[in-house]
Amino acid sequence: MGNTIKCQCGHVNPEGTELCEACGRPLSEEAKERKIADMRYEGAARRSKTHNMSIIDKTWNFFxxxxxxxxxxxxxxxxxxxGTLLPQKMYVAAQTEEEVAAYYELHYGVVGKVYHMLGFNDMYSSWWFKILVGMLGVSIIIASVDRVVPLYKSLKKQRTRRHPSFMKRQRIYGVGKVDHPEQSVEQSAEQFKKLKYNVKLEDGAMLAEKGRxxxxxxxxxxxxxxxxxxGILLRGLPGFYIDEEMWIREGERKAIPSAPGYYIESEGFTMEYYSKEEADEVFGEALDKAGMIAKNYQTDAILYKDKDGALPGTTELEEVKRHPIIVNEPLTYDGYSIFQMDYRLDELYSMTFSLNExxxxxxxxxxxxxxxNPAPSYDLGNGVKVEILDYYSDYAGIKDGEPQNLSPVPNNPAFIFKMTTPETPKGETSFVAIRQTLETEENLYEMKFVAADTRDISGLVIRKDKTLWILLIGGIIFMIGVAQGSYWQHRRVxxxxxxxxxxxxxxxxNKNWFGLMKEIDAVKEHVQLPPYEDREDIEKEEKERLKEQKGENE
Structure with a gap:
């Protein structure tokens, strides 16, 4: 294990030990120069202070x-x-990574482009953020092991009788003549036991300790x-943490994102508002200002999964559960929770046209x-046929002679129709959008809008968290450690x-010196002990001296 240091008391200490683990004598030159002993780690040898040869040693010392x-x-x-300066990826209305990149560049220019390139748009899932979290974990582990192991060994090996040089280097110190020294030691032991100390007597010496x-x-x-x-890092592994959004229309059945083998169908979306009578009791003036206040919105959903034993490639499903998904009342199954988070009302679902002369x-x-999902052509009978040559779900005007489409959502549908009749066997072409019709030539026939059907869309969030219990356990242990180190003190006399x-x-x-001195004074009321002093000023001078010395070395 390397070199060792043998103390005058006979105890063999690891290299780098400043205070003998047994008797407390100062072993290093630095420890001998100090007027007040450094008791943070009991002067124990730490690996980071004694090993500096291999790449493993250097890595250990770094962390x-x-x-x-x-x-x-x-x-x-x-x-x-x-990561809070610009919206995170989850709040961007884009489907593909290319669309996400285009969004940031379009709205925030060069800053947005760099922001996306560096991964700040999806920061908590980025590789570099996970590496930083991992490095923090490694640093905590190595720093803890580097200190707690030698500290534990040193406290375990401490003897009852300590060398006078150790005693003299404590902040609370007193020496003097008493009538019956050995009797005073024994009486002190009894008094400290009454104060809930663990007491050891050995060879005319006493060690009273509590709160280790x-x-x-x-x-x-x-x-x-x-x-x-x-737990945070595990969230990046598949299956441990899912937080996905999906939009589903009434009557639609879709696969659930990140939940392979599961499907959800929306039977219908319900939106309820407070009536004037209800709102007077609950909201009063708020209804008059807002006009309408939502009372409830829910999706009547059916959950399906792949049927057990189904042949590969088939789409045989079995119904698992029916449940109205309401805000704060999710559909839950197999660890998944599906929440109602948003909605869109009256999306265009179908449009009816009439071919008129x-x-x-x-x-x-x-x-x-x-x-x-428009059909490519429609046969109206009697030799009349209408074909859809092109379809623009979200028409945004014409640029450079070409119609522009913003998104696949049917917000503003537009069509290029080819109308074929017995009178026009070659067909006539017409561009039809809402409130707009364009023809390349004078047509005999036209497409007339008749009616439109709409449907509502539910915004759902799918969540599954297998790391929650790990985070909970970690949080509880963390708080136990905080309380353990904050409300108790390690006292020794x-x-x-x-x-x-x-x-x-x-x-x-290690803290609350006033409390320790108060307990020593309580013992002095019953036992003859030498006067002592709190050498706080000497300790402060010692810290300032070491600080200056460290600054000079740097």
Whole structure:
């Protein structure tokens, strides 16, 4: 394991130990120069301070640094802040990655293009963000192991009698003559037991200790945080976390995104509004201002899945569940939850046209076009036929002589018809849009709009989270660690007889020095102990000296 350091007391310490694990003597030159001992890790040897040879050592030392961990957190916070400057991908109305890229460039110019290229538009799923989270987890693990293992070993090996040089380097220290030193040690042990201390007596020395478990609070805290980060990273693996959006029209059946083998059908969408009588009791003036206030909107849904034992390539489905999906009342099955999140009313579903003779207005027949899947041609009988040469679901005018289509949603349908009749066997062409008809020549026949049918669309969100219990466990452990390190303190008091018959007292705690001194004073009311002092000023001077020395070295 490398070199070792043998203390005068006979205990063999690992290389890099500053205070002997057994008696507390200062071993390094730096420890000997200090007036107040550094008790953060009991002066134990840390791997990061003693190994610096191989690439593994260098990697370990890099991630064990608290500064590195802090910088990773700062980078995560900065990138998270940048990710809020522009909308995330989930809020962009685009279907393909090309459309997403075009959206950012169109609306935000060069900034939007760079924003998309760097992955800030889908930041929490980007590879670099996951690497940063992983690096933070590695930093926490290595930094914790680098400190907690030597700390545990050092506390486990500590002896009851400590060397006077150790006692003298404690912040609370006192030495003096008493009438019966050994009797005072024994009486002190009894009094500290009454204060709920764990007490050990050995060779005229006493160690009173309580609250050691509070020293593990930060490491319990780190364990919970590591579990929490692991849950976040697992969300990036297929099947662990699903948060998908889908739009489904009334009467439509669609495959559920990221839920292979499952399908959902909308039997109908219901929208209810508060009546004037109801609103007076609940909202009052709000109804007068808004005009209408939604009371309820829901999708009557049927959930299907692939039938067990169905032949590959077939579409045999079996009904699983019927459920009205209402806000805050999702359809749940097999870990999936389908929420009602949005809606669109009165989307054009079909349009009915009549082929009329212009001169007389006589109709040669009607046809109904399903806008989501128009048929290529319609036979009206008696030799009359209408073909759809081109279809624009979301017509946006003509540019450079070509009709423009914005989206596949039938917001503003337009058609190029070819009308064939016995009188016009070669056919006549007409461009028909809402409130607009264009003809290349004078036609004998025209397409007249008759009626339109609409349907409502439901906006659903599909969620499945297998990591929720991992995040919950991580959060609970994290809070236990916070409480453990915040509301308890590790207190120790050493009392022993000196070589010249004097009594030596020393005390240490990781926080709340006033509480420790109050308990020592309570013992002094019943036991003769030497006067002690709180050398807080010396400790502050020591910290300033080390800070200046560190600055000079850098």
């Amino acid at each position: 064990s640094s608290v500064k590195v961990g802090v910088w990773i957190i700062i980078i995560l916070l900065v990138t998270s802040a940048i 478990f509070s020293r593990w609070g930060p490491y319990v805290n780190h364990t919970g945080l590591i579990i929490f980060l692991a 212009k001169a007389t207005g006589e109709s040669l027949g009607q046809m109904t076009i399903q806008l989501d 050493w009392i022993c007889t000196g070589d010249e018959g004097e009594l030596i007292l020393a005390g240490h705690t």
